Amino acid sequence: MRYQIIVIPAPAAEHSAPLSRIALAGCCAGFVLIGVMQALYGPAIPAFRSRFAVSPSVAGLGLSADFAGALIGVVLYHLLWARLGDRRLLMASYALVGIGTAGFALAPSWPLALTAALVTGFGSGGVDYGLNHLFAIGYGRRSAAMLNLLNAFFGVGAVVGPALIGAVGARHYPWLFGGVAVAAVLLVPSLAGVRPEPAGYPPPEEHFPSIKGSDRSSPTPGRRRIGLIVAAFVAIYVLYVAIESGVGGWEPTHLEAIGYPATVAATATSAFWLALTAGRFIAVPVSLRWPAPALVTGCCAGMAGFLLLAVIPAAAPWAYGGLGFMCAPIWATGLPWLTRSAPRVAAASAYVMATSMVGGIVFPPVLGRAIEVAGVRSVPLILCVLAALGTALSLWLIRATRTAPAAGLTPQEASSVYEP
Numbered sequence: 001m002r003y004q005i006i007v008i009p010a011p012a013a014e015h016s017a018p019l020s021r022i023a024l025a026g027c028c029a030g031f032v033l034i035g036v037m038q039a040l041y042g043p044a045i046p047a048f049r050s051r052f053a054v055s056p057s058v059a060g061l062g063l064s065a066d067f068a069g070a071l072i073g074v075v076l077y078h079l080l081w082a083r084l085g086d087r088r089l090l091m092a093s094y095a096l097v098g099i100g101t102a103g104f105a106l107a108p109s110w111p112l113a114l115t116a117a118l119v120t121g122f123g124s125g126g127v128d129y130g131l132n133h134l135f136a137i138g139y140g141r142r143s144a145a146m147l148n149l150l151n152a153f154f155g156v157g158a159v160v161g162p163a164l165i166g167a168v169g170a171r172h173y174p175w176l177f178g179g180v181a182v183a184a185v186l187l188v189p190s191l192a193g194v195r196p197e198p199a200g201y202p203p204p205e206e207h208f209p210s211i212k213g214s215d216r217s218s219p220t221p222g223r224r225r226i227g228l229i230v231a232a233f234v235a236i237y238v239l240y241v242a243i244e245s246g247v248g249g250w251e252p253t254h255l256e257a258i259g260y261p262a263t264v265a266a267t268a269t270s271a272f273w274l275a276l277t278a279g280r281f282i283a284v285p286v287s288l289r290w291p292a293p294a295l296v297t298g299c300c301a302g303m304a305g306f307l308l309l310a311v312i313p314a315a316a317p318w319a320y321g322g323l324g325f326m327c328a329p330i331w332a333t334g335l336p337w338l339t340r341s342a343p344r345v346a347a348a349s350a351y352v353m354a355t356s357m358v359g360g361i362v363f364p365p366v367l368g369r370a371i372e373v374a375g376v377r378s379v380p381l382i383l384c385v386l387a388a389l390g391t392a393l394s395l396w397l398i399r400a401t402r403t404a405p406a407a408g409l410t411p412q413e414a415s416s417v418y419e420p
Contacts, residue, residue, distance in 0.1 A: 018086075018138030018195050026190025027131050028153045030094070033187070034124045035157020036164070037101060037180045038066060041117075043165035044173040052110040062104075065114045069100075069121020071357045074129040076122070078350035081133075087194040090130050094184045094191070096123030102181035105174035123184070129353050134194070136335040136349060143339070144287035144295075147332030148280045155277030226342050229400055230351060232393045233338045236300070237352045238359035239390040240330050243303060243383050246367050247272060247327075250379045251320055257376040258313040268317040272324040279328025287329060292337035293401070295329055297394035302326035304387035310380035319380075341401045 019027060041063040048059040073096075077089055100120025107113035131150060139146045164176055251272060255265035287295060303326045310319035335349060370382055 018134055020193030022190050023193030026187050026193075027135075028150060029183075029190075030127055030187050031131065031150055031153040032157040032160070033180060033183050034097070034127055035154040035159075036161040037097070037120070037124065037157075037177070038063065039158045039161025040165060040173060040176055040180075041066065043162045044170050044176075047170040047173050048110070048113075050171070052113070054110055058110070061114060062117050065117035066121040066124065067357060069118040069123075070125030070128065071121075071354055073122040073125025074350060074354045074357070077126045077129050077133075081130075086130055086134050087191055089126060090191050090194060091188050093123045093126030093130060094188050096120070097127065098123075098181045098184035100181075101177045101184065105177040105181065125357075129350065132332075132335060132353065133349050136339045142288065143336035144292050144329075144333045145284045147335055148283040148287055148329055151332045152277060152280030152284070155273070155280060158273065159277060225400060229341050229397065230338070232397050232400070233334065233341075234352050234355045236296075236334065236390050236393050236397075237331070237356040238363075239386045239393075240327070241356045241359045242363040242367065243307075243386050243390075244276075244327055245363065246379070246383050246386075247320065247323065250367070250371065250376075253376055254310075254379040255316060255320075258316060260317065264317065268320055271317070271321045275321045275324025276328050279325040280332065282325070283329035283333065287333055292333045292340075293394070293398045295333050296337060297391060297398065299326045299328075299330050299333075300387055300391040300394050304384050304391055307380045307384035307387055316380070337397075337401075341397070 017024075042060075045056065045059045045062075048054065048062060049056065052059075073093065077093070080089060097120055100116050100118075100123055103116030104113050104120060107116050132147065135146045135150055136143050165173065168176065248269070251269045252262070252265040255268055256262060260268070283295075303323055306319045306323040306326055310316045310323070312319075335352070338349060338352060367382065371379060374382065
């Protein structure tokens with residue numbers, strides 16, 4: 001494979017949007033839907049245990065099966081994208097979500113329910129990757145803002161899902177999963193407004209001067225540099241997922257360990273997720289004014305600062321709320337930066353999303369082991385180290401994407417690689 005540093009034509013205004021207004025509304029609704037669906041598994045665990053007579057650890061495999069299917073869904077979507085295009089793949093993904101959630105609602109045994117959750121994951125992974133990829137490459141300079149908007153709606157769904165379980169009762173979870181299935185099918189017609197491929201992408205070859213000597217026969221420093229850039233983005237996303245999942249899983253335990261009652265700890269954890277969701281809406285106008293590298297780096301540093309503040313017992317609940325705002329823009333703002341930094345590495349965003357999902361599976365037990373050794377009070381310090389590593393990688397990426405002139409690009413060309 002040949003890697004190149006690419007210059008993306010700057011004027012996004014001349015590119016038409018990849019989605020009609022109806023399709024855009026449908027995509028936002030789709031992210032609400034998968035947010036609701038993934039948030040249903042946890043609160044419904046007591047009902048799974050009662051219905052299928054399984055242990056708590058086995059009942060928790062429903063969400064794990066969904067995540068495993070999502071990982072496969074990301075890879076399959078990427079492999080089939082050039083052949084089938086976004087519209088057909090998104091339609092297939094919504095259909096799989098509908099089939100999987102309907103099967104989960106009706107499954108007479110736990111193995112069949114897990115199989116249905118795996119199928120659901122195939123679809124939700126396709127929807128997640130497909131829409132993030134489409135928004136990242138299709139909206140030009142507005143991509144970061146549009147991605148923050150899209151991912152904010154996922155947060156809305158993640159808040160709504162547990163509320164629905166609380167309203168109807170966990171034992172009625174089949175009706176909720178059935179409702180998700182119906183909604184997924186109803187969203188399919190909105191995809192008629194998805195253009196076969198984003199206008200102006202990929203740009204004509206003449207707009208992309210390659211690094212001098214970066215052909216197959218010459219493994220130049222430029223080629224290696226692009227590989228390092230993609231690897232750094234992958235590492236940042238893995239660290240981000242580790243911090244987000246670590247806070248979601250261990251914040252209540254940490255707060256209780258430093259003297260807060262369980263009700264306060266639970267409320268503070270909900271505040272973290274609400275701040276994460278609100279922060280993504282706030283990031284929409286912010287990302288239109290600030291370049292993606294500065295925003296991602298500043299938020300990584302902000303995460304480290306708030307986690308350090310969480311070491312102080314009196315400030316901990318408030319620090320976790322501030323952490324939610326710092327976490328909010330990173331995922332959506334980093335993807336357009338990645339796309340501009342390595343636009344000819346077509347698999348870059350697939351690498352990032354798939355690897356971050358693996359991180360979400362691998363890091364929780366690793367973090368749990370570290371906490372066993374260092375104690376629960378060490379949670380914010382352990383996560384602070386991860387945030388500091390993310391900050392260091394972001395600073396390196398800023399330098400790496402700005403040193404393109406040494407590889408044969410002019411300063412004007414190089415600037416368009418890392419502009420938001």
